Amino acid sequence: MFHSPNVDHIDSLEWFRRTFLYRRKNLAKKLQNPRLEKITFKTLRHWKATMEYHRTKDILHVMNVLGHKNIKNTLVYAHLVDIKDDEYVCKTAKGVDDAEALIESGFEYVTDIGDVKLFRKKK
Incomplete structure (x- = not known):
């Protein structure tokens, strides 16, 4: 090498x-x-x-x-890092299995939009 x-x-x-x-x-x-x-x-x-x-x-x-x-x-x-506490990755879940997987990977529940649940996790 x-x-x-x-x-x-x-x-x-x-x-x-x-x-x-x-x-x-x-x-x-x-x-x-x-x-x-x-x-x-x-x-x-x-x-x-x-x-x-x-x-x-x-x-x-x-x-x-x-x-x-x-x-x-x-x-x-x-001082070199501009940390934005309000930046999130958003994911949706249509069922219990999807929601469970998101929660296990660190996402938090936000709200329901129709029959979809919205989750977020800080970047």
């Missing part, structure tokens, strides 16, 4: 750096997307932290994942 130079002559971190740059350049060329060449390990770290905060809404969890000792360093990520 990786193009492996002689690791005895090159520090392993340098080898990973070169491999990353090589793969990133090839992918950008193959996909004809030069923006991919701007992605760095720091970019990936920021993305992971932002996605963890978006998923958990728990800044202390993100602090732990990143290994930060000071919450101020982690609070940067809390």
Whole structure:
């Protein structure tokens, strides 16, 4: 998978750096997307932290994942996510089995519209 130079002559971190740059350049060329060449390990770290905060809404969890000792360093990520509490996925159920399946997968009952029951779950 990786193009492996002689690791005895090159520090392993340098080898990973070169491999990353090589793969990133090839992918950008193959996909004809030069923006991919701007992605760095720091970019990936920021993305992971932002996605963890978006998923958990728990800044202390993100602090732990990143290994930060000071919450101020982690609070940067809390401002990167625009969490909309009013966004839902909506589903309908025509029978008891459908309604039961939706409830078991985290949906909540909202109302009836004719002979259909409406359910929702936050995105």
